[in-house]
Amino acid sequence: xTRRFLWPSFALPGAIWLVLLFLVPTYAVLAVAFGTVDPxxxxxxPAWNPLHWQFGTMRDVLRQLRPGQPFWTxxxxxxxxxxxxxxxxxxxxxxxxxxxxxxxxxxKKLLLVLLIVPFWVSYLMRMLAWVGLLLPDGLxxxxxxxxxxxxxxxGWLDGQASSVILALVYGYVxxxxxxxxxxLDRIERSVLEAGRDLGASPxxxxxxxxxxxxxxxxxxxxxxxxxxxxxDYYTNDVISGSPRTTMIGNQINLFFQGGPQRTVGASLVIVxxxxxxxxxxxxxxxxVRASREPV
Amino acid sequence: xxxxxxxxxxxxxxxRTLAVVTWLYMVWAIVPVCIxxxxxxxxxRSRSVWQGFSTRWYWGDPDQSxxxxxxxRGALEQSLKLAGLDMLIAVPLxxxxxxxLTRWRGFGARPVNFxxxxxxxxxxxxxxxxxxxxxxxxxKIELGTTAQALGQVTFSISYVVLVVRGRLLSVGRQYEEAARDLGASTxxxxxLVLLPLLAPAIFASLMVVFALSIDxxxxxxxxxxxxxxxxxxxxxxxxVRGTTTPALNALATVxxxxxxxxxxxxxxxxxxFSKLQQxxxxxxxxxxxxxx
Numbered sequence: 001x002t003r004r005f006l007w008p009s010f011a012l013p014g015a016i017w018l019v020l021l022f023l024v025p026t027y028a029v030l031a032v033a034f035g036t037v038d039p040x041x042x043x044x045x046p047a048w049n050p051l052h053w054q055f056g057t058m059r060d061v062l063r064q065l066r067p068g069q070p071f072w073t074x075x076x077x078x079x080x081x082x083x084x085x086x087x088x089x090x091x092x093x094x095x096x097x098x099x100x101x102x103x104x105x106x107x108k109k110l111l112l113v114l115l116i117v118p119f120w121v122s123y124l125m126r127m128l129a130w131v132g133l134l135l136p137d138g139l140x141x142x143x144x145x146x147x148x149x150x151x152x153x154x155g156w157l158d159g160q161a162s163s164v165i166l167a168l169v170y171g172y173v174x175x176x177x178x179x180x181x182x183x184l185d186r187i188e189r190s191v192l193e194a195g196r197d198l199g200a201s202p203x204x205x206x207x208x209x210x211x212x213x214x215x216x217x218x219x220x221x222x223x224x225x226x227x228x229x230x231x232d233y234y235t236n237d238v239i240s241g242s243p244r245t246t247m248i249g250n251q252i253n254l255f256f257q258g259g260p261q262r263t264v265g266a267s268l269v270i271v272x273x274x275x276x277x278x279x280x281x282x283x284x285x286x287x288v289r290a291s292r293e294p295v
Numbered sequence: 296x297x298x299x300x301x302x303x304x305x306x307x308x309x310x311r312t313l314a315v316v317t318w319l320y321m322v323w324a325i326v327p328v329c330i331x332x333x334x335x336x337x338x339x340r341s342r343s344v345w346q347g348f349s350t351r352w353y354w355g356d357p358d359q360s361x362x363x364x365x366x367x368r369g370a371l372e373q374s375l376k377l378a379g380l381d382m383l384i385a386v387p388l389x390x391x392x393x394x395x396l397t398r399w400r401g402f403g404a405r406p407v408n409f410x411x412x413x414x415x416x417x418x419x420x421x422x423x424x425x426x427x428x429x430x431x432x433x434x435k436i437e438l439g440t441t442a443q444a445l446g447q448v449t450f451s452i453s454y455v456v457l458v459v460r461g462r463l464l465s466v467g468r469q470y471e472e473a474a475r476d477l478g479a480s481t482x483x484x485x486x487l488v489l490l491p492l493l494a495p496a497i498f499a500s501l502m503v504v505f506a507l508s509i510d511x512x513x514x515x516x517x518x519x520x521x522x523x524x525x526x527x528x529x530x531x532x533x534x535v536r537g538t539t540t541p542a543l544n545a546l547a548t549v550x551x552x553x554x555x556x557x558x559x560x561x562x563x564x565x566x567x568f569s570k571l572q573q574x575x576x577x578x579x580x581x582x583x584x585x586x587x
Contacts, residue, residue: 006481008403011395014388014452015407021449022414024433025425032428046432096320099313114321120554121328122510124531125547129331131342131535132544138343139330157536174324231418234512238535249420256424256517269424273417280416287412 033266042260061267078247082229085168089176097180118174127238159242167239172225183217223283335544352545361545370530378508380444385504389455397463414453423517439520446514455500462496495568502561
């Protein structure tokens with residue numbers, strides 16, 4: 001084997017795997033969404049040849065996406081939930097990451113370990129924990145009744161938007177803090193000292209030095225958690241399970257687990273991917289740029 | 296008490312609000328899980344009212360405990376089986392891809408490099424749907440363990456590449472070139488120099504893949520066939536809203552324990568390797584960097 005083929009041959013098995021199990025499947029979604037439905041068994045018949053693509057289903061889906069139509073409500077709700085949850089994650093996560101990178105000294109190691117603990121507890125286990133707490137006779141209700149805030153148990157799990165959003169924050173905030181911490185930790189102390197030496201107050205130094213320097217980190221970390229949140233359906237199912245809080249993920253899941261309308265489900269997947277393309281390309285751009293920089 | 300009061304009153308100390316927020320966050324993040332673990336030892340059937348300590352939901356109960364309920368035990372076994380398969384397949388593929396991509400500069404390297412990043416940003420439901428559709432309508436792969444393993448490997452490879460490539464870039468090529476100068480063949484240099492240098496990264500990626508695999512819900516659920524291929528997350532998802540017993544908490548707790556053991560094991564090995572090579576460094580901070 002000549003050297004010319006040595007390195008590509010290392011990459012080859014993994015590359016073939018990704019082509020067969022990532023690229024081709026992505027095309028399969030297009031083939032199903034733009035394919036037809038078997039009239040007898042009502043299962044999708046994918047159109048592998050782009051020349052045979054039919055756009056009827058997609059047109060129907062897009063029609064239901066207009067304001068006032070069913071999918072519109074679901075899409076708007078999803079964007080609102082994700083936006084509020086993301087804001088909550090940032091409001092909670094940024095101070096924690098900041099404290100860890102700047103001020104924690106003796107406790108830093110302990111805090112880092114505590115920060116990583118949620119990564120080793122499965123996501124659904126963490127949701128299970130909250131379901132236990134939020135049950136009608138759970139600790140949250142009993143504590144609130146003891147304190148006198150509530151007179152009778154509140155139905156936290158009966159389709160409350162607030163519960164779903166809180167669960168999303170709880171579930172995703174660890175994934176935000178860690179990259180934020182990495183960004184903030186990389187900011188040189190000397191830069192901050194320079195800011196202070198030049199007469200800026202601590203607040204000014206934060207606003208004009210730390211915040212701008214962590215801007216890309218904030219964006220990347222936000223995208224990193226926003227993407228999975230947009231496709232999330234399990235948090236919603238576990239915490240609410242009510243059609244009042246249906247998100248895009250639930251809607252797609254419904255078409256795949258519940259019924260024969262996989263063509264519609266595949267069309268929704270395409271719509272979601274197109275909407276998220278901007279976020280995805282931003283994250284790809286940041287990653288590619290970071291991998292080109294010398295380490 | 297006086298120390299606490301002094302600390303609070305001292306204007307030159309650390310920013311207190313931040314410290315308080317951070318500690319409150321840590322408590323909020325961890326205490327609910329601890330409570331769920333606690334209730335797995337509940338003597339009654341309730342998941343929210345404490346009725347005394349027992350281990351009945353682990354092994355005491357003759358048909359509803361994790362040990363004796365075939366559905367719960369099966370979920371545990373399926374989770375561990377898939378994690379094993381995922382590590383066994385994704386890590387070699389990813390290591391190969393990482394080595395290949397950092398050294399290979401010809402035609403084709405760029406597209407593969409780019410393709411490798413996509414699984415990282417694709418929402419899981421999109422990936423799950425596309426795998427389901429391709430298995431059912433093109434590859435004719437029956438849903439079940441095989442399909443689940445194929446799916447898990449697909450999203451795991453990229454993480455392995457990231458971890459290993461980071462290490463490759465920081466190691467550089469000089470050790471390999473020195474080995475070549477001293478007469479080693481290309482393969483000899485790889486086997487004797489590069490692989491040992493990569494060992495910490497390979498261990499780290501085994502650990503990451505293990506965690507990814509047992510935590511995964513969406514892809515694994517879409518590609519499961521029936522109750523016999525349910526994993527622990529699927530079991531939790533499907534029964535948490537119903538009238539279940541603390542056995543579900545026990546099942547989740549066993550899974551957390553398995554993960555912690557795996558992590559501890561890997562951390563020990565990891566520390567040994569990095570000590571051998573460059574006098575150590577905190578495994579924790581390296582891990583933090585990895586996850587980020």
